[in-house]
Amino acid sequence: MPLYTVTTRKSLPDQKREELANLIMNVHCGLTGAPETFVNVMYWENAPLNSGIAINVLGTVRKGRTPDMNQTLQNEMAAKISDLLLLSAGEIEMSLFEMPAQWIMEGGEVLPEPGEEAFCEWLQKGHAE
Structure with missing residues (x-):
């Protein structure tokens, strides 16, 4: 989590897929x-x-960020x-589609709320990798 689903009308070359994934991250x-x-x-x-659309990006993200932050995230990602x-x-x-953190697991652990990652013991120990 987050999960970004990138839908395209045409296949992307492997290098562009990798560049796009890194950009999103x-x-x-x-x-x-x-x-x-x-x-x-x-x-x-x-x-x-839809007609005229070359790419659709749907980001499923943790709920709890401000509307301004989500708008900035959308705008910056679309521009890049x-x-x-x-x-x-x-x-x-x-x-962007928001989902409560307690509905999501990484590495068998429930995700912390946005901004609480530093207080998450399992994450600090590297168990999510």
Whole structure:
């Protein structure tokens, strides 16, 4: 968690997939402070999308951040995806879906609330890896 599902009309080359996954992780972690080990990216390629849309990114993220933070996360991620894939803003759909942390497990442990990672004993010991 978070899980970002990237849906594209056409397949992406392996290098672009890797670059995009790293971009998503870096933007998410850079803005939220979440550990990198939490970020997962999944691809669904050659999918039907709405007319004019080249990529759809749905991020399932932990609930508890401010609306401003979520908007910043969406805006920055969409802008960087646009730069990486040479797409216009209109060709990108970006959505976030919030899920309570207590509904999510990593490495057999329930995730801490956003901002409480430093107080999470199992995470500090590296059991989530």
